[in-house]
Amino acid sequence: MNKKQLIQLGVPEDCIPQAISCVQAAAKAEKSKRIKPKKLIPMLIAAPDVYASDEFFSPLAIAISQYQLEAETDVSPCGYKTWGDDIDAGSFQQIENACQLPVSVAAALMPDAHLGYGLPIGGVLATENAVIPYGVGVDIACRMKLTVTDLPVEKLHANDPAECKSLDSALKKGTCFGTGGKWRVPHNHDVLDEDWTITAVTRENKDRAWRQLGTSGSGNHFVEWGVLTLPQNELGMEPGRYVALLSHSGSRGSGAAVCKRYTDIARRNVPAKIRNDKHLRHLSWLHMDTEEGQSYWAAMNLMGRYASANHHVIHKNVVNLSGGQAIATVENHHNFAWKETHDGKEVYVHRKGATPAGTGELGVIPGNMADSAFVVRGKGNSESLNSASHGAGRRMSRTAAKKEFGWKQWREHLDDRNVRLLAGGIDEVPGAYKNIHEVMAAQSDLVEVVGEFFPRIVMMCGDGSRAED
Numbered sequence: 530m531n532k533k534q535l536i537q538l539g540v541p542e543d544c545i546p547q548a549i550s551c552v553q554a555a556a557k558a559e560k561s562k563r564i565k566p567k568k569l570i571p572m573l574i575a576a577p578d579v580y581a582s583d584e585f586f587s588p589l590a591i592a593i594s595q596y597q598l599e600a601e602t603d604v605s606p607c608g609y610k611t612w613g614d615d616i617d618a619g620s621f622q623q624i625e626n627a628c629q630l631p632v633s634v635a636a637a638l639m640p641d642a643h644l645g646y647g648l649p650i651g652g653v654l655a656t657e658n659a660v661i662p663y664g665v666g667v668d669i670a671c672r673m674k675l676t677v678t679d680l681p682v683e684k685l686h687a688n689d690p691a692e693c694k695s696l697d698s699a700l701k702k703g704t705c706f707g708t709g710g711k712w713r714v715p716h717n718h719d720v721l722d723e724d725w726t727i728t729a730v731t732r733e734n735k736d737r738a739w740r741q742l743g744t745s746g747s748g749n750h751f752v753e754w755g756v757l758t759l760p761q762n763e764l765g766m767e768p769g770r771y772v773a774l775l776s777h778s779g780s781r782g783s784g785a786a787v788c789k790r791y792t793d794i795a796r797r798n799v800p801a802k803i804r805n806d807k808h809l810r811h812l813s814w815l816h817m818d819t820e821e822g823q824s825y826w827a828a829m830n831l832m833g834r835y836a837s838a839n840h841h842v843i844h845k846n847v848v849n850l851s852g853g854q855a856i857a858t859v860e861n862h863h864n865f866a867w868k869e870t871h872d873g874k875e876v877y878v879h880r881k882g883a884t885p886a887g888t889g890e891l892g893v894i895p896g897n898m899a900d901s902a903f904v905v906r907g908k909g910n911s912e913s914l915n916s917a918s919h920g921a922g923r924r925m926s927r928t929a930a931k932k933e934f935g936w937k938q939w940r941e942h943l944d945d946r947n948v949r950l951l952a953g954g955i956d957e958v959p960g961a962y963k964n965i966h967e968v969m970a971a972q973s974d975l976v977e978v979v980g981e982f983f984p985r986i987v988m989m990c991g992d993g994s995r996a997e998d
Contacts, residue, residue: 530566538570540589543801547592555585595816596800607633610912613640613971615924615963620649622808627652630803632659632814634876637913639883640971641922641963647811650882650923653916657876659814660822660829660866662791664879668746669787669829670836671779672862673893673919675904675982676844677757677764678853680772685756685985696754696851696986700951703847706990708747709782711740716846718742720838728828730790734783738835741781743842747990748927749920749957751898752776752843754986763904763979764857772853775902775982776843777895779864780832787832791815791825817877826866833865859904861885861892863919871914878914886910886917886976894976896921896965898953898987899946903969904980917975921965927956934958948984952991 530552532545540548548570555564564585573580573590577597580590606628611621620642627648628636635655642651647663654664684693705712721742725735745752757773759766780787795813796804798821803809815822840860848855866879884892888909894917895902909915925933939958943950969978 535570538567539574540570541593541596543596543799544589544592546797547589551586551589558585592798607635609636609638611638611642612913612918612975613642613968615640615967616642617644619644620651623647623649624652624654626808627654627664627812630656630809630812630814632656634874635871635914637883637916639913639916639918639922640968641882641918641920643923644926645881648879648881651918652879652881653883653914654879654881655869655871655876655914656814656879657874658817660817660825660877661812661814661879662788662795662825663811663813664881665788665829665866666864666881667785667788668779668781668864669784670833670862671777671864672836672840672860673895673902674776674840674844675757675859675893675902676774676848676855677766677771677857678773678848678851679856680851680853682756682770682772685754685772693754693986697949697951699847699850700752700754700986700988703850704743704745704752704776704843704988706745706747706750706952706988710744710746710990711737712743715739716743716842718838718842720834723831723834725831727831728787728824730787731783731828731831734786737786738781738783741783742835742839743846744781744839745776745778745843745990746781748954749989750778751953751987751989752778752847753898753984753988755902755982755984757904757980757982759980761979764859766857771856773982774844774847775893775895775984776840778836778839778843780836781839783835784832787825787828791821791828794821794825829866833862836862859891859893861890869915871911878916880916880919882919882922883916884919884976885915886913887915890915891979892917892976893982894918894920894965894969895982897959897962898950898957898984898989899943899948899959900965900984902982902984903965903978904982905976906979907976908974910975913975917972918968921962921968923961924963925961927961930956930958930961934960946984949986951986951988953987953989954992956992957989
């Protein structure tokens, strides 16, 4: 049977792939000779639950049931609240698109919000019984990690390069950068002893994950030394100034592969109006009571543990090479979905470039290569779904930044801030970002600042622009 014939029988266009597959499977079976699809399919459409366990047609019955349920669902857009006023129109449109999904129940827009894919960066979305792979993002569980060390602050005097040569070397040797960055001699971590066969895509990417363990990506990923100022007792330490290491990276190529695989699966199963809309297709979801939804959830959580292990290896390498020792750490992640309860309902909260900020929860919100990062404690604001920004947020695209900026003015700016940039791209200069102090002021009801980190030696993925300028 072809598509036209199936539609004439009443099969919704969204369920045509399942219908064709079921008819073909039945046709191949010897005992299917007594099955007459032209008679059976209309009965299945009328009562799909009756056929939910059918040997040949159960996938179509499930697809029809889901289609009918979604068609009957009230799709009135859920509401959202915005923090900050320096947000582009595209980000508002993206969060409003997300609020129209039949699975969406609540949303929020953080002050660092800017245009992304599907959800804006800085977008928070709660869904019922569903997870959106692109709502989590490509770099699954991208995170911040801060390690406070016992090194003397004097080693970070930027006007005395000889004094901090060992810190430069520790950054250069302790990690490597780039989209395909990997170690010639891979590192090890307990996360590699976990079961990576839980899904096909994690099994296929375990070797790549091993080679990339302890590496950093491109773009806004960084590893940097700086001075952490604690005005009061925090992190189990006395008030004062400390040398600290701060990093931003995620699950590397393995996380990207998981996102792509399950986004492709999600698109095949959402209504055609979602799949065929260029603005909505990145918001395709997986229902959590399906095998595909549970498989993605397992893979996403493994990528979360892997991303944490990635930072663990980076910090262990760099701190050991510096000759110091760790005395405290703070770690948090974004680009993830959490199962939480809000307004008495169990939901899946997607924080695409947003920091968890539950009551008392510690995290780090960075600025840019020259401006402060902040150690924060969440206030548990329910209107933001217990979330805050994950950084300053871009105020222009990378392409625009490359056209507008050159290194001369930014070398002077970095020198004025006592910052040494060992490597980095022109699209990552401070002018490409919003003002972190304004962003923090806009979310004072979401987080409390408990410490401030001042960058001093910064390592990112170079793009050759510094040498060419």
